[in-house]
Amino acid sequence: MTEAERIESACADAWPALTEKPLGAWRLRAADGFTGRANSALAVGDPGTTPATALRQVCDFAHAHGIPPMVQVIQDGPIERQLAGLGWRSCDEYPAGNEVAVLEGPLMAGAEPGRTRVLAEPTPGWWELTVDRREPADAERAVLTGGEVVGYGVAELDGLTAGAVRGAVADGYLLVARLAVRPEHRRRGLATELMTAIGGWGTRHGATRCVLQVSVGNTGALALYDQLGFREHHRYRYWVPCEDRPL
Structure with a gap:
């Protein structure tokens, strides 16, 4: 292999x-x-x-x-x-x-910033940012809650879920997906904080490397991950x- x-x-x-x-x-x-x-x-x-x-x-x-x-x-x-x-x-x-570019990079392990946390179960606010509804369809729930080790990162501002991310660990890799920040809360460092929180969570669950899958047309996301030390492994x-x- x-x-x-x-x-x-x-x-x-x-x-x-x-x-x-x-x-x-x-x-x-x-x-x-x-x-x-x-x-x-x-x-x-x-x-x-x-x-x-x-x-x-x-x-x-x-x-x-x-x-x-x-x-x-x-x-x-x-x-x-x-x-x-x-x-x-x-x-x-x-x-x-x-x-789709498959990016590999370091785990941004560290203490969870004060306004972010990683949960064992998704919240209604997490679902809203992830699938645009507070209650997912059956297939959405099955896919996004499936896997042996899964965490749900949230960033909270003024009682609102302002950002969300999904992390899952398999074979020593942390797959990060569904990173999203509400438009009115962007450019405040929440995406980086969510990556740090989910990276620390992944480290605690045995991950040693982080993987992301990003469309090559998503230049904004690619620029963010490049700044965070991710490099393309394959497509x-x-x-x-x-x-x-x-x-």
Whole structure:
């Protein structure tokens, strides 16, 4: 297993789908359409069969769960180099941006700043910042509360949840996701404080490195993480069949 494959496997453990089925080293995943990562097959490693057969099983699984077939692959990796010849194409229309940078960096371990804390359970304010509602849908709850070791960082100002972040530890990595700060509270250092709080939490739960997944089009987030010492390790993309039968 390459280091990029190990990171992607750890991230999949930290961001579990509502339904998951192994296909050799691949993972077939579905979560009622909530996020690409939870509704695509993670195609890394050996699927235990030919790529063409594995991709047919990806399609069958997706159809059975009412989602479009899609695979998540390491950019320029051995699987991606075969996909075009097997009738698949890069999903360039993916709404959140199809090219994702996987950043690796230090844990910003330290004492939790006074206005931030990491909780064992998400609060209504955390949900509101994370999914735009104080009560999540079933798939949102399953994905965002799934994983063996998960923490929910909040920043609170004047009794309001002004910022939120999710952290999950798997295979020694802390996967940080869903970092958000309310527009009226930005540029006050809350994002850095949340990263420090979740980094300290991750250290206490056995993490030694931190990983983030950011669309290459999200220049603001990339600039923030660059300042915090994160560097690109690899990228991944989503691919879909050029032709597919209706669901």
